[in-house]
Amino acid sequence: MSERVITFVEALNEALSLEMERDPNVIVMGEDVGVYGGIFGVSKGLLERFGSDRVIDTPISEGGFIGAAIGASAVGLRPVVELMFVDFFGVTMDQIYNQAAKMRYMFGGKIKVCVTIRTTIGGGLSAAAQHSQVLYSIFAHVPGLKAIIPSTPYDAKGLLISAIRDDNPKVFFEHKLLYGVKGPVPKESYTIPFGVADVKREGSDVTVIALAYMVHEALKAAEELAKEGVSVEVIDPRTIVPFDKETVLKSVKKTGRVVIVDEDYDRCGFASWVAAIIADEAFEYLDAPVKRITTPNVPIPFSPTLEREILPNAQKIVKAVRQVVRKI
Amino acid sequence: MSILVPRDKLIEMYSIMVLIRAFEDRAHELFAAGKLPGFVHLYAGEEAVAVGVISNLVKGDYITSTHRGHGHCIAMGCDIKGMMAELYGKRTGICKGKGGSMHIADFEIGMLGANGIVGAGVPLAVGAALALKYRSPGNVAVAFFGDGAMNQGCVMEALNVATIWKLPIVFTVEDNQYAISMRSMAPTKLQPRVATARSFAERAVGFGITAVTVDGMDVLAVYEAAKAAIERARRGEGPSLLDCKTYRYYGHFEGDPMVYRSREEIEEWRKRDPIRLFKERLIRMGVATEHELEALREKALKEVEEAVSRAEEDPYPEPSEAYTDVFTDPYY
Structure with missing residues (x-):
């Protein structure tokens, strides 16, 4: 096994990159994901490599663009959409818990909503009450959403690749204090199954x-x-x-x-x-x-x-x- | 009338309008008889909007709908037996009895779902339009929503996103005069260019979206306006908004005591019933005789009756089916 060591951010970036190469239906959307490369750098370089059709900078309108990502995923794209901080879920939660989470069930199991919502969580940065929460329990509480919470660069890469390929709506939680954490990560693509501790x-x-x-x-x-x-x-x-x-x-x-x-x-x-x-x-x-x-x-x-x-x-x-x- | 619509198309449009009306009138009776569980919102009176817009769509196009979605479903071609069974909560329902009246969808024919949340289908339609622009240029999405949705934040966000991304989408407002009990214009501040304008088109203009106000009781007026908007979208020229002025005959929901309006008002609107207007015009244009059109109406009634009989006899879902379809993999 390759003992290459990279950071959690780099591991996520690599996962996005590999999946975008593999599947033209994978697109990345969110606030500042393009030119800026994501507020924590997760989507760095993707705009240059994959172009603005697939790496879409959105206005600060989570209800509009997360809803759009969900709609696009229901008709076959595989959007990875970024909710910059989980704390912002309040302005878009209807689209997540009433639309994405329930569409497949309400429509009798005939459709797939494969959107991946990436979001950042966690305290420890003195970011105060509206930028420090984790809140994954709220999402896990609602039937129909998968909740993925990696702790290492290795897990982050494998779980994000699995998430993008999974046919269900899911929220991928990235702890802000982990972004700089380093660990061994193979260069090649690999998946980690969900539900395996x-x-x-x-x-x-x-x-x-x-x-x-x-x-x-x-x-x-x-x-x-x-x-x-x-x-x-x-x-x-x-x-x-x-x-x-x-x-x-x-x-x-x-x-x-x-x-x-x-x-x-x-x-x-x-x-x-x-x-x-x-x-x-x-x-x-x-x-x-x-x-x-x-x-x-x-x-x-x-x-x-x-x-x-x-x-x-x-x-x-x-x-x-x-x-x-x-x-x- | 400035457009030339082929005879077959006109007859088809009429047939769908009478089918919607027959379905809704029957659902009204069935609800009153205690046959339908849950909440039911009926589309009777608004047929010209769904039919006028959807008659312009082709394979590969998408729509999203509202809580008042039966008309859109029928116009898109959803199986009415499956729809009626769904209203009954039967296993044979279009969504296996898991969605009910407010959540009918058939993605294979482009019907991306009715919706229990006011305005929530609009961002989804924008997403469908985004997918079309990327994957299938020339196809369009249509978002149907009511006047009441016009003040939902997500709708305004969707209007903005659609216009900055120049998406192939037509926003269709069904102004049926009431947001539940409030007069449609009462909760909405507009800055009309013309002092007398009372149209949501005014708001769309603020988003840089081409918008028109349409007589939503006149199916050909809707057809023509929608045609222009949809063609623009197909050409890649971005979104449009149609504000269709229409009227719902029944309450907001079945069982609504309708304290907010008078019987006279309903009668006044019924004088411009969209089906009657269209029928008179078809006869005048020599497209069909009264007798032929009446035969179409009877055919629709029969079709609905068959759907009702089937739904009555169909089985309910097995209790174990409550646990399937949450995810693509088994329940957990």
């Missing part, structure tokens, strides 16, 4: 489930805990719709202890749902209560000290793991 670190005492940037915080915590003799297994579901319940349950049955790390708001979120699944299907294997490390139910504050207070991080994960391993 990746065990990022094997362990035997506690299962830690984490997504996106939190996978890296969980790995940091695991390193720290290893020094104390606690063996942590870190599971990255990678997609939450579909969700790889089997891998999670298998790990829980092995360790008997679980910490779920979720940067989304605490209330009615991903962590609560996974905790409920574990309670339903692996209760007798648990040696301690399921612990959730989430973002409390407050808007994301601006000041770095306030933001640090509320976001999950390695220290909070270490603390939670220590709590669950003590409870026999």
